[in-house]
Amino acid sequence: MTERGEATRQRLLDAAAAVFSERGYARATTKEIARAAAVSEGTIYRHFADKKELFGAAFIGRNASNAVAITGLPNLAGTKSVRENLQFLMRAIEDIEANVAPLQAAMSSDAELARSLFSEAPQGEGGAPRITPLQPLAAYLAAEQKLGRVRADVDAADAAFALFAIPFTAVTSRRLARAAGLTAEVDMMGALDVVLRGLEPSQA
Amino acid sequence: MTERGEATRQRLLDAAAAVFSERGYARATTKEIARAAAVSEGTIYRHFADKKELFGAAFIGRNASNAVAITGLPNLAGTKSVRENLQFLMRAIEDIEANVAPLQAAMSSDAELARSLFSEAPQGEGGAPRITPLQPLAAYLAAEQKLGRVRADVDAADAAFALFAIPFTAVTSRRLARAAGLTAEVDMMGALDVVLRGLEPSQA
Amino acid sequence: MTERGEATRQRLLDAAAAVFSERGYARATTKEIARAAAVSEGTIYRHFADKKELFGAAFIGRNASNAVAITGLPNLAGTKSVRENLQFLMRAIEDIEANVAPLQAAMSSDAELARSLFSEAPQGEGGAPRITPLQPLAAYLAAEQKLGRVRADVDAADAAFALFAIPFTAVTSRRLARAAGLTAEVDMMGALDVVLRGLEPSQA
Amino acid sequence: MTERGEATRQRLLDAAAAVFSERGYARATTKEIARAAAVSEGTIYRHFADKKELFGAAFIGRNASNAVAITGLPNLAGTKSVRENLQFLMRAIEDIEANVAPLQAAMSSDAELARSLFSEAPQGEGGAPRITPLQPLAAYLAAEQKLGRVRADVDAADAAFALFAIPFTAVTSRRLARAAGLTAEVDMMGALDVVLRGLEPSQA
DNA sequence: GATGAATGAGTATTCATTCAT
DNA sequence: TATGAATGAATACTCATTCAT
Numbered sequence A, B, C, D: 001m002t003e004r005g006e007a008t009r010q011r012l013l014d015a016a017a018a019v020f021s022e023r024g025y026a027r028a029t030t031k032e033i034a035r036a037a038a039v040s041e042g043t044i045y046r047h048f049a050d051k052k053e054l055f056g057a058a059f060i061g062r063n064a065s066n067a068v069a070i071t072g073l074p075n076l077a078g079t080k081s082v083r084e085n086l087q088f089l090m091r092a093i094e095d096i097e098a099n100v101a102p103l104q105a106a107m108s109s110d111a112e113l114a115r116s117l118f119s120e121a122p123q124g125e126g127g128a129p130r131i132t133p134l135q136p137l138a139a140y141l142a143a144e145q146k147l148g149r150v151r152a153d154v155d156a157a158d159a160a161f162a163l164f165a166i167p168f169t170a171v172t173s174r175r176l177a178r179a180a181g182l183t184a185e186v187d188m189m190g191a192l193d194v195v196l197r198g199l200e201p202s203q204a
Numbered sequence E: 001g002a003t004g005a006a007t008g009a010g011t012a013t014t015c016a017t018t019c020a021t
Numbered sequence F: 001t002a003t004g005a006a007t008g009a010a011t012a013c014t015c016a017t018t019c020a021t
Helices: A003-027 A030-036 A041-047 A051-071 A082-108 A111-120 A134-146 A156-179 A188-199 B003-027 B030-037 B041-047 B051-071 B082-108 B111-120 B134-146 B156-179 B188-197 C003-027 C030-036 C041-047 C051-071 C082-108 C111-120 C134-146 C156-179 C188-199 D003-027 D030-037 D041-047 D051-071 D082-108 D111-120 D134-146 D156-179 D188-199
Strands: none
Touching: A003 A030, A003 A041, A003 A051, A003 A082, A003 B003, A030 A041, A041 A051, A051 A082, A051 A111, A082 A111, A082 A134, A082 A156, A082 A188, A082 B082, A082 B156, A111 B003, A111 B156, A134 A156, A156 A188, A156 B082, A156 B111, A156 B156, A156 B188, A188 B156, A188 B188, B003 B030, B003 B041, B003 B051, B003 B082, B030 B041, B041 B051, B051 B082, B051 B111, B082 B111, B082 B134, B082 B156, B082 B188, B134 B156, B156 B188, C003 C030, C003 C041, C003 C051, C003 C082, C003 D003, C030 C041, C041 C051, C051 C082, C051 C111, C082 C111, C082 C134, C082 C156, C082 C188, C082 D082, C082 D156, C111 D003, C111 D156, C134 C156, C156 C188, C156 D082, C156 D111, C156 D156, C156 D188, C188 D156, C188 D188, D003 D030, D003 D041, D003 D051, D003 D082, D030 D041, D041 D051, D051 D082, D051 D111, D082 D111, D082 D134, D082 D156, D082 D188, D134 D156, D156 D188
């Protein structure tokens, strides 16, 4: 692939991510993506087999860059306070979801698309088609349990889910509200504090 | 409207909800909806002005029947145990979301649709375009706080959000997984127990 | 046919003439005609085989009533002045054309419609599918020639055509202008005077 | 636009004029126009925004080429005989009308179309939505009046109208007759002679 | 590599017509 | 006789995809 070709491809990926997020998969037209990437429509097909593949490539790209962002997080265990760390994690998850959610939404409401995407895509060894913040989060909590900064008698996976649900729900609610032209005020941190109270080791 | 007409209309609403859930708004074709309702395509337009209105009607219908299901829930306060009640609520919310979420997803990836739907629809006095289980949930918690069965020093709204996030996230995750042809095992009740621990009044 | 049926039929004919004139044949919908006649759509088909037949019936009706209006006109010969009579005739033709023209226009731009209409309709003995003011006009002029009030050396048919063309063109121009949202000022009487000058017997 | 594109566009314009003339605006289908132009239906929309625009372009095209044909005519004044010139003009107008009239008829029976067409189209400075042979005809007559070859005491505009009405009515009558599967014999030249007699300067 | 013209299958919607009541 | 629900063929228009240049 020449340098020029590579650049065009990248421009197409960016344009595609933007347009798919804005319009959803079905309403996004190749024409609009081409225009956003400042190339002709035909050019898309030199780089991607079809629209579906273009979507997949854009989605994977986003997902991958997010994976990098989270993986390192368990190492936070023991530093600062648990509360500070979780607040940080919450914001991180919020960012990630805000990034991936629109593409995910586009997929979730189109069963065929999702199926064909995952059946063709090279899946990771765990078979996880999508990098989820759940595992790193559970790992972090488990680490803190070892350090005695989180109650030992809670299931780390359950707690991770309760925590993850907060930014996930916040992001999704906001998306829905925005789509309807409204604004949804969500106090993620207040909800976090409620959960935190259940994680604190007893002050005996 | 004759009895026959009324029946047809209802069949169309059910078919529409099913197809929109499965395919999303854009990919759902009037042809398929008609076939699912066992009527001709033209019949759709005797009952609804256009596809958008059909979607809106299906959505409102689902939403309304859910509203009924939730409204009474705050009265549970004081009965049984808090844990049992919340488990019950969690399942109820799960059902509701499983019902509405697909339609909401269909909408969320189509900003224009959502906007036109909410701008035209006669909004309730609260202006809430969608009945959310959040308020009844918060009301229930506040009632339990008065009874001393829930810690008084947590914000009922924050706690409600933390709780609501659990079934909401569970449902959505499952949808995504199913769309991809996978299965997501989610332990809602485990996560609930974590949050519950933060709500119990101190055992002084 | 019952009295009620007859009344309904007449209401349909009037409504049809109005709607066909306003919208043209193709854009006129049976739905709109039914509404204008304050009957249900299905009722149309109890009285007419199809839309085409309804159009034909409405058209024939108009045409027939016009025929009555013109037939007597040749008897004017010898009364008043030729100029006054022709001015009167001109206005009469104008009214007639204004009446029939819209229906004719609807037909003229739809070859199939016209053909099927005339091939099926019971044609007059002269085979003339449409009563034209040309013959009565020529008859009137011939009569005046006999009386010496119109030059004998012009062909009555040619003169009739030249005269008929004036109100015909005036009406049509106005229709076109009105369709375009403009107004066309046409001085029919001025044009008539020009032609008249060619008809006056030489003042030797 | 590439050369190939330009050729396709022209083919579409010709096909459109033909089909619109034959069927009228509403009954002319994009499918038939495409077939007549030997292109696919989609191609129409690469060249024209919609059916209305295609019609407008076809109409304007015809109109414009006619404008060229007429503009020079007033210069005939003084050459040959008035009679010969008017016979020539009559045939010219006949041709022009035969060209434009069908499209005009297609429009006149569709008020909405006409209005939207003229309200959007860039109108000439005179605001005239259609080039009419009336003005050049009046100009020619006025010139002949100056030369003493036409009576000075007739209004040139009135005379122009009387003359114009002849070929206009002839063309329209023929169209109606043809639509009905009949033939209308019209002697334009006879009618012209009648009018001419009113224009000749007195042989004093 | 890139363009833009062309394609044709597919979509929502309309409307004359039929039919059960 | 009249109604209005239902039909289904037809229509304008869209859009992912192909292809000649």
